Amino acid sequence: MxxxxxxxxxQTELxxxxxxxxxxxxxxxxxxxTDGSLEQAVTDTHQSGRKQNLSEK
Known part of the structure; x- marks a missing residue:
């Protein structure tokens, strides 16, 4: 992209x-x-908020 x-x-067309x-x-x-790695740029950081309804399992 x-x-x-x-x-x-x-950007509007994208x-x-x-x-x-x-x-x-x-x-x-x-x-x-950013000056960080591409891997860091495309990975979401932890965000607080509601607990997940589904377990990892």
């Missing part, structure tokens, strides 16, 4: 392709624009 954007496809909002696309690019 980032390569497609670098080749001139607008959002339509991925059935999401433009702000989500912007957030994804912001995560990629």
């Amino acid at each position: 980032a390569i497609t954007y670098k080749n001139g496809v607008a 959002a339509e392709w991925h059935n999401t909002g433009r702000q989500t696309i912007y957030s994804w690019f912001k995560r990629l624009d």
